[in-house]
Amino acid sequence: MDIQLTRKYNVAGPRYTSYPTVPYWDNSPSVEDWYKLVKDTFLATNDKEGISLYIHLPFCESLCTYCGCNTRITVNHAVEVPYIDTVLKEWEMYLKQFPGKPRIKEIHLGGGTPTFSVVKISKN
Ligand code: SF4
Structure with a gap:
């Protein structure tokens, strides 16, 4: 185990269980x-x-x-690419708003499960 890496990430982070x-x-x-x-x-902040x-x-x-998250239950991995495309469009929208x-x-x-896509890859 890399103790420096553990110390680096062993900090309190925000708790996001809902979006918005x-x-x-x-x-x-x-x-x-x-x-x-x-x-x-x-x-x-920037x-x-x-x-x-x-x-x-x-x-x-x-x-x-015990889930309290804003999640969508599915085994249909076809949802991934359109969703990620939409996230990227949202990011482009924010980039236009940022003054720098x-x-x-x-x-x-x-x-959700951030590794949802990885699950698909590992099954194929
Ligand atoms: S893995 Fe999915 S269903 Fe389970 S708690 Fe997290 S968001 Fe909810």
Whole structure:
């Protein structure tokens, strides 16, 4: 075991069990307000520490009894490519909103099961 790698990643991280996150469930912002929030957050963090990205990958092959996530249960792996294409389009949309080049500090993959695609690969 690589102890330095363990120390590097053994830190508290945000807990994402829903997307959009709870504060936006009842009071969804307008598109303009959302873009403003994105820009303001970018300006407040990008140059100082970099931005954090959360990529929601919602698919699971079976439902865990304790699941509280925004997940989609399926064994149909044909959903992967269209979903990832849509995520990439969303990223392009954000890139147009950012007033500068993003410095990505961290990426969180949530779900769902981020290895959903790997499961498919390993079965073939
Ligand atoms: S999101 Fe996590 S807890 Fe929920 S069904 Fe998938 S693997 Fe289980």
